[in-house]
Amino acid sequence: MKHHKLKFLILFMLWCALPLASNAQAISMASDGIADFLKEEQRMEVRRHPRASRGDSVELKTMHITLSEAGTLEAALGDDIERVDSLFVSGPVNADDIKTMWKSTFYGYVSYLNLQYADIEGKKLPYRAFYDSKEQVNGPYLYLIGLKEIVLPDNLEEIDDCAFYEAKLLEEISMPSSLKKIGRYAFWYCEKLKTDPLILPNGIKTIEAMSFNHCISLNEVILPEFVERIEAGAFQGSGYTGVSSIHFPETLQSIGLAAFSSTRLKTLAIPGNCEFPDHSQFASCYLLTKVYIADGVKSIPNHFLDGDMAITELGIPGSVTTIGKEAFSGLRSLENLYLEEGLYEIGDKAFSSCHLKQIVLPSTLCSMGNNSFSGNSKLERIYCKATIPPVQSTAFGDSRKDVPLYVPVGTANAYRNATGWSMFTNIIETDSFPTSGAIDITVDAPQADGTKYDITGRRIENPAKGQIYIQNGKKYIGL
Secondary structure, three states: OOHHHHHHHHHHHHHHHHHHOOHHHHHHHHHHOHHHHHHHHHOOEEEEOHHHOOOOOOOOEEEEEEOOOOOOHHHHHHHHHHOEEEEEEEEEEOHHHHHHHHHHHHOOOOOEEEOOOEEEHHHEEOOOOOOOHHHHEEOOEEEEOOOOEEEOOOOOOEEOOOOOOOOOOOOEEEOOOOOOEEOOOOOOOOOOOOOOOEEOOOOOOEEOOOOOOOOOOOOEEEOOOOOOEEOOOOOOOOOOOOOOEEOOOOOOOEEOOOOOOOOOOOEEEEOOOOEOOOOOOOOOOOOOOEEEEOEOEOEEOOOOOOOOOOOOEEEOOOOOOEEOOOOOOOOOOOOEEEOOOOOOEEOOOOOOOOOOOEEEEOOOOOEEOOOOOOOOOOOOEEEEOOOOOOEOOOOOOOOOOOOOEEEEOOOHHHHHOOOOHHHOOOEEEEOOOOOOOOOOOOOOOOOOOOOEEOOOOOEEOOOOOOOEEEEOOEEEEOO
16 A cells, blocks of 8 residues: 555544543643654563563463352452463453453463453443553553453453454454444454454444454454444454455445555455445455455445555445545456446546556446556556547556547547547557456355355355355356
């Protein structure tokens, strides 16, 4: 992603992060500048607290504690609070008990915490349950809790905002089926979280902003069956890190700003009901090769797949009417582009810096933004089905003027006299245009037995109407 986009995303995330600070800290950040706060945070050295440095004299043990009254865990642990590495807690639990658990992972050695039979007050893991900025941030150091694995209560319904914020050593988590909400920043920068697959309970309808941001060790994520929204930065990674496999259910209605940017996704199928507030949803996914957007999607946002250099297969349906700025910029592995009837506007630099050899533009196209196809140095031919030349001035940038431009019979003179189109010296009239934009979809899975798969390779029992599936090596549309 280009520098100005990275700067915007960083400032956005920090703006969202303001609620994480105390009121005094928030005021200070607002007055002193968010960028200065970021620089200070980046200089911090990550380490364990000195009191949690293991010594040969410490004999660690497992403890099982059943509470009869909430708020009594600290008393029940007594002097053992810093001598336990595996802690099982059952019975009523309140915020004071959660604080005690945090202490046992911060000052002590607890790395495994089992709360399966605990009954947390309000069935809610509280705000910043396992993060305390006053204790964990000290001068140049960010001290970490030692928690590596946690089993959540069977009846838990909510994980509040920032519950496992900066729990960088957390590797495994078991979520109950009762869970209905995971808050903002809940697992922010849990860099070692590797539960595979990470199964999010079906009661969750919204994946909140930044909830799994920079969980760079995640592999496959299984979304709730009826999830409706995935908010800004929810699974954003960093370079070749983060989520590599995900399936979007038909109930999904929106994917927010940079929700999956910089992840390891390889294939992508967008359901037809989905909308895209903001931009950059899948930008800088350098391993992404195949993208299919289902019929029903109406608009492609700015920077949607910007910089996804490995994409070789791209399917854009006729329901799409507008393509935003730099939506598909930098797709250097894509050679052929077929845009379906129904599209009427292409934004600035939408397909710039690609390596397209052939472009097919629909008859419905009305306008093309500046440099929408600039930098396509391998361009061999252009087809434009529009009888009235789409409005443009610099859509093709510095493309070779002798690239063959095929236009409908009887329209060559109109193109020769139209701004932007007049640069082409080899305009050819034709009544034969490429008629199919279908992508050649393949999956790495055995299919001789008649099993059905979606285009990401996931086995499907009940195909949805109108979606593309693969059976016995061939594509078909669900009826």
